[in-house]
Amino acid sequence: MFEILFDDHFQCVLATPLPCLEHCTCQYNQKNEANIFNCSGPQRTTLPRSFPRYTNWIEITESNIRQLCGNYPYLQREAVNVTRLNLKRSKIRNICDNTLLSLFSSNIKWLNLAQNKLKSISNKFQSSSNHLNTLWLGGNPIQCGCDMTWLIDWLGKATAPSGAKLVQDYQDVICGPGLQAGTPIWKLDRVKMGCFPQHLPPSTIIILGAFGGFVVLGFVVISLVYKNRILVRWIVYKHFGKLVGVDSPENLDGMEYDAFLSYRYVSDGEIYSGAELTS
Secondary structure, eight states: OEEEEEOSSOEEEEEOOOOOOTTOEEEEETTTTEEEEEOOSTTOOSOOSOOOTTOOEEEOOSOOOOEEOSOOTHHHHTOTTOOEEEOTTSOOOEEOHHHHHHHHTSSOOEEEOTTSOOSOOOTHHHHHOTTOSEEEOTTOOBOOSGGGTHHHHHHHHOBOTTSSBSBTTGGGOBBOSSTTTTOBGGGOOHHHHTOOOSSOOHHHHHHHHHHHHHHHHHHHHHHHHHHTHHHHHHHHHHHHTGGGTOOOHHHHHSOOOSSOOOEEEEETTEEEEEOOOOO
16 A cells, blocks of 8 residues: 655655455556556456455456346445446356446446446446446447347437546447347447337427327318218319309209209210209
């Protein structure tokens, strides 16, 4: 551990050995001014349940963790100084939501989950990772079904509190084996996949509702017109018959009618038809 002493003329840095856990190394990175706790290697199969309180960075790479499940309350209680967690290439296949919430409620600002075996990514990243500054997710064999389409918008648009892009390697987050294999997730097309959002924006709901209302109204109008087609034909003749050169029914054959319902008249190759009620 490093201790810094000051006086009026100089600054002295005293280095003392850092206590550490078995099979792990603890060292001070002077460039980044960080105490690094490193438990990397294939012998590591779980996330350590404890580590030195002075730890700033946790490095657990090239391991066999496979699954991260369970609560890790010490991340909030003991690891108050930990701001960086590197789990790259640890063969992680699954991360439970309760573990993610433990990570996201800690002081960790930098999280690397790249090149693991994750087939899905919880949407908790979307709702609970607001405090992260940097996130790495590329190189995982994501199974691109409809439950993963939330990533299409989130990967490229998610921002850190500073306003910078959150997912540093979003272009490397691609679909694993399957119909979309090798396709960057942010380039997927929901419609071509047959996927639609479960929760539509209010504006879209209003537009769709209005459109549906017009369709129903149109169907009702067409049905009424069809059922009352004789009356409609009479109204059309009454108002527009003379405009298109159609004579009144009485003038077609020179006879008068007490009740005229419809007629059909052929003259010089033109067909006239109409409907009218007369007394």
